[in-house]
Amino acid sequence: MFLDRIKIGHILPCLADPEKIRFIAFFEKDVSEIFPYMNTILDGAIYNHDGKTLTIKKEGRLITVHAKKIAAGKVIDVDDARQIIGWIKERINYCYENRDAISPSLERRHKLTALDIYKLLPGTSCKKCGELTCLAFAVKLSGEEISALKCAELFSGKFTDKRNELLSLLKASGYHVPGAFVSDNNRDRRS
Secondary structure, three states: OOOOOEEEEEEEEOOOOOOOEEEEEEEOOOOHHHHHHHHHHOOOOEEEOOOOEEEEEEOOEEEEEEOOEEEEEEEOOHHHHHHHHHHHHHHHHHHHHOOOOOOOOOOOOOOOOHHHHHOOOOOOOOOOOOOOOHHHHHHHHHOOOOOHHHOOOOOOOOOHHHHHHHHHHHHHOOOOOOHHHOOHHHOOOOO
């Protein structure tokens, strides 16, 4: 086992959602050597090799793993923080133990902008999703405030190519894509 303990150091109110918390937890040692392996197995991780950080989107939370600490926001409570810490610890240890079988990746993925998403939407501004325009929908989707499934036009059959490209792009950037729209060979069974 590479990493045994992660200790919560600070629990603070979440800046983005006052009903939730954010936390900072500390590793017992520098874990940055594991980041390229985690970058390979975690869909949508944003790896910064020079800055020694790995940012992960998980269930609406933004988790940044630094060389010696974790910072996370939009956390429900302390129990939720402990579960996140346990998951991070398990992923770090998994990568360490399997590093001979995992090809490390130094690739830096990026967060999608609303314009990246907008270009792949139908552009009809039909309002079926509840938003006034496709651009408003794209803004909410880029911020993970709404699911791509809410765009009825995208799933109507007329926009199959755009839908497939958008879902592929969302998945590659770490956004949640329903399992029915992800091929088995692209699914990360380890996360």
